[in-house]
Amino acid sequence: MEMEKGEKQWKPSNTFLQLKPDLEWDTIKAQLLEKISQALQPKIISYTDYDITWVVPCYQGSHMQLQTEDDYKFLLMHALKPKEPAVNIKIEVKLIKKRKTKSNDESGTKNQTDDSDSDDSDDSSDRCYKKAKKSKWECSKSGCSSSADHCFIHPGSSEHFPLSHNHFTVWAAAWHLPLLQQHISEWNQSQAAVNTPVINFNIPHEIFSIFCPPTATTTWIASPTKEAISTAKSTNHDLLLPTSASPGPHLTLNEFCLMYSLSNSVHQKLDENGYMTSNTITYIHISELKEMGFKHGEIAAMKDAVRQWAMV
Structure with missing residues (x-):
């Protein structure tokens, strides 16, 4: 009706x-x-x-x-x-909508629908539909910092993100990665399972000094041993972003997780441990991710996200 x-x-x-x-x-x-x-x-x-x-x-x-x-x-x-x-x-x-044409009959006074124009009407509807989709992303914000004709408006805020062919290429390539598809499957499984809380205890070093009083030691300077050199190399190798790689663009934690499709569980763990931007994420060690309760699949997703971010 x-x-x-x-x-x-x-x-x-x-x-x-x-x-x-x-x-x-x-x-x-x-x-x-x-x-x-x-x-x-x-x-x-x-x-x-x-x-x-x-x-x-x-x-x-x-x-x-x-x-x-x-x-x-x-x-x-x-x-x-x-x-x-x-x-x-x-x-x-x-x-x-169908277009209407007048009848060729001189005595006719009513408008009749021209069935032969139905195909043209369908094409016109398709054009209107595409135009509506295109105009949805046209930036109409006065004084937009991106200075672009089309912007992606972040779903969680009113922030404008300028669109370009480079971003589409990176997003499309990242979406079809097998690792990302595995990550989506693991994320769906984790949503169905009950999340077990992770409790971390930080014990200050001063507490141990109560039970172990300091003893007199002899001050001496020794050259670095092979074990110390190997430990330094393993520490650099343990970094999430290798020292040979250059950091990518500065992103907030929300933008970083959204752009590289990281799960809510990963976002929550990073946020709880105080990592708010992409620049601070680069100093994380793999061993620290394990201490924060990251699963093996989540650690692999973080490695892949940082690698893509460093290549942008």
Whole structure:
């Protein structure tokens, strides 16, 4: 009934849906189509006939597309950040307008739809759809620091990130890495499992001096031994960023984890230990990651992220 009215007279239909985060993408689409069928009762229903977007309340200002499985994974990554996960999903019907032409009959007074122009109407709708997608990322912020025509607006804040072909190339290459696909699989498994808290104890050195009083020692200077030299070399080798590599661009912790698709567990452990920027991450040792409770797959993901960051 709403489709028979004018577009400005449409009234939205609100409902709710409770889903588990471990459901497959096909199951999510089926649940959404079921809700559409209950609200609109169309004769023929298809997921491609609707423009579906999502937004996380109080965490994200702009609507993001929900058309592919990658969009769904991106939704989960941001929806699980709040203590009480919730997502607002907006579903709109895609309209295809047909052009009308006047009849060649001189006595005719009504406008008739020209079926031969249906293909042109479809092409026009496609152009309008592409134009709407392109205009979504056009930067309209006055005094934008990026000075670019198109900007990527960070979902977690209002910060503008200038887009370029170099970024698309790096992101596309990183997305298809086998290590990243393994990391996504491990992240999905870790979300289903119960997270065990890690408690670290820092005991000051002064406490041991109570039980071991200082003794008189003879001051002497010795040349560095082979064991000391090998220890220094192993310490440099243990660095997350090798000394021969140059650091990449300065990024915040949120930007670093988002750009290289690091899990929320990795972000939380780095944040709890005071690592706030990419420059401080370069001084981390592999042994320190193990002390912070990093799993083997998470350590491999950190190595891969730092290697890509140093190459940008």
